[in-house]
Amino acid sequence: MGRSPCCDKVGLKKGPWTPEEDQKLLAYIEEHGHGSWRALPAKAGLQRCGKSCRLRWSNYLRPDIKRGKFSLQEEQTIIQLHALLGNRWSAIATHLPKRTDNEIKNYWNTHLKKRLAKMGIDPVTHKPKNDALLSSDGQTKDAANLSHMAQWESARLEAEARLVRESKLRSHSFQHQISSTGYVSSSGSASTSASASAQPQRSLDVLKAWNGGWSKSSEGNTVGGPNIAGIGGDLESPTSSLTFSENAPPQIINSSGTGGQNSISLIELVGTSGSSETGIIKEEGEHDWKTLGNSDHHMPENSVSFTSSLHHPDMSISMEGPWTPESLKLNSSHLHIGNVMEEGFTNLLLSDTGVRTLSESGKDSDNSGSDYYEDNKNYWNSILNLVNSSPADSPIF
DNA sequence: AACTCTCCCAACCGCGAGCAT
DNA sequence: CATGCTCGCGGTTGGGAGAGT
Numbered sequence: 001m002g003r004s005p006c007c008d009k010v011g012l013k014k015g016p017w018t019p020e021e022d023q024k025l026l027a028y029i030e031e032h033g034h035g036s037w038r039a040l041p042a043k044a045g046l047q048r049c050g051k052s053c054r055l056r057w058s059n060y061l062r063p064d065i066k067r068g069k070f071s072l073q074e075e076q077t078i079i080q081l082h083a084l085l086g087n088r089w090s091a092i093a094t095h096l097p098k099r100t101d102n103e104i105k106n107y108w109n110t111h112l113k114k115r116l117a118k119m120g121i122d123p124v125t126h127k128p129k130n131d132a133l134l135s136s137d138g139q140t141k142d143a144a145n146l147s148h149m150a151q152w153e154s155a156r157l158e159a160e161a162r163l164v165r166e167s168k169l170r171s172h173s174f175q176h177q178i179s180s181t182g183y184v185s186s187s188g189s190a191s192t193s194a195s196a197s198a199q200p201q202r203s204l205d206v207l208k209a210w211n212g213g214w215s216k217s218s219e220g221n222t223v224g225g226p227n228i229a230g231i232g233g234d235l236e237s238p239t240s241s242l243t244f245s246e247n248a249p250p251q252i253i254n255s256s257g258t259g260g261q262n263s264i265s266l267i268e269l270v271g272t273s274g275s276s277e278t279g280i281i282k283e284e285g286e287h288d289w290k291t292l293g294n295s296d297h298h299m300p301e302n303s304v305s306f307t308s309s310l311h312h313p314d315m316s317i318s319m320e321g322p323w324t325p326e327s328l329k330l331n332s333s334h335l336h337i338g339n340v341m342e343e344g345f346t347n348l349l350l351s352d353t354g355v356r357t358l359s360e361s362g363k364d365s366d367n368s369g370s371d372y373y374e375d376n377k378n379y380w381n382s383i384l385n386l387v388n389s390s391p392a393d394s395p396i397f
Numbered sequence: 398a399a400c401t402c403t404c405c406c407a408a409c410c411g412c413g414a415g416c417a418t
Numbered sequence: 419c420a421t422g423c424t425c426g427c428g429g430t431t432g433g434g435a436g437a438g439t
Contacts, residue, residue, distance in 0.1 A: 016407070016433090038424065054425080055408065090427060105428070106406055402438075409431075417423080 013047045017056050021046055025053055026061050059102045066098035070107055078104055079112055083126035 013021075028044035034057065037050035046053060059065075070078070074096055081092045089101035089108075096104060116123040 014409075036424080051410095051425085052408075058426090059407070087428065101427075102407080109429095110405055400439085402436105404436080405434090407431100407433095410429085412427085412429100414426085415424090418421085 011047065012041075012049050012052075014052070017060075021048065022056070022061060025056060029057060029061075055102075059100045062100075064098055065100060067103075070099075070111075074099065075112065078108060079116070079126075082108060082112075082123075086124075 017025075024044050024046055025040075028040065032043070034040055034054070037054045040046075040050055040053050041048045044053070048056075077096055078092060081095055085091050087105075089105040093099055093101040093104050113123040116126070121128055
């Protein structure tokens with residue numbers, strides 16, 4: 001299939017856009033919608049190829065774009081979604097309202113990737129770089145399952161994103177009709193709200209199940225680990241059966257988790273260092289403290305409460321203290337994650353200044369391998385949890 | 398002040414998917 | 419089914435800005 005000439009055409013301008021060009025493009029799209037990108041430049045009086053116009057619009061001129069520094073929450077989301085989705089920037093962008101895939105990609109490449117690498121985490125696999133050391137025991141089975149589940153979920157997300165795109169196209173056409181009848185909107189916001197309202201609540205079944213199991217288990221003071229295979233008729237991944245604990249009986253948790261599809265529970269970082277304020281996570285260094293439920297995004301709906309597990313008598317984790325193998329032990333009847341997952345993840349991954357590897361923070365470097373493994377598991381849990389806790393009403397684009 | 402180096406990000410390039418014919 | 423076209427995505431690049439010497 002031959003490529004269309006596009007920008008190879010002589011006479012077409014390349015390089016940085018001038019304010020005049022921006023103005024022309026903006027004015028044209030606001031009035032007519034973009035329609036066919038290929039035909040747009042001529043109609044708008046631009047000496048650019050359609051592709052360049054599309055990029056300029058989608059990455060810069062679109063009115064529903066938020067520019068500037070990424071918040072902690074956004075960073076966290078990117079990292080976790082990247083672990084789940086890989087370099088599917090557009091899919092990741094659907095979970096970050098007002099951020100473009102290009103911006104996220106740039107941010108990942110210039111900041112987050114380096115940060116992970118610096119911490120000894122492979123930014124591609126999101127596994128500790130010395131993961132090979134762990135291949136001797138059965139623990140890698142769990143990791144493989146997690147990985148598989150992530151891949152599976154990733155594929156599902158991809159399909160979902162496709163539907164979203166289609167929906168977006170439809171809503172755009174609709175909006176186009178509206179504007180042609182006299183209603184001129186700032187197209188981005190209009191299409192955003194249209195597509196957002198057209199979307200069902202975005203909730204990842206696997207993650208919901210995961211967290212449902214988690215939450216339920218927390219209530220019962222035991223965490224047996226979610227058994228994904230038992231959840232819902234639509235979860236059919238052949239190897240999605242996942243068991244964290246060999247000792248604890250596998251649990252089949254209804255995907256509705258704590259009772260309702262809209263069960264609301266806050267991520268409560270009770271007992272964490274510094275602040276005990278609900279829904280606040282700490283960000284060191286360049287960031288401020290931010291609430292999970294701040295005005296922009298990521299409200300606590302569908303999040304998971306870890307409070308009970310934190311208060312469990314068997315709970316041996318203190319975020320104030322060192323991470324010990326005991327405290328992080330997974331092959332016990334209690335899965336000691338929760339607060340550790342949230343706070344630990346944040347501390348581990350999002351702090352430039354407070355980079356704290358397990359081998360550094362733990363008292364015995366001999367166990368750094370298994371610590372790494374445990375952390376890796378927490379890491380994945382964190383990923384899954386965060387995705388699920390993304391706003392139910394978050395605009396997809 | 399001048400130069401070099403590094404970082405960052407807007408923009409480009411090429412590929413693949415999907416659709417129309 | 420084959421072909422051609424358009425669009426979107428992800429990888430990469432190049433130039434400007436800022437930091438360091």
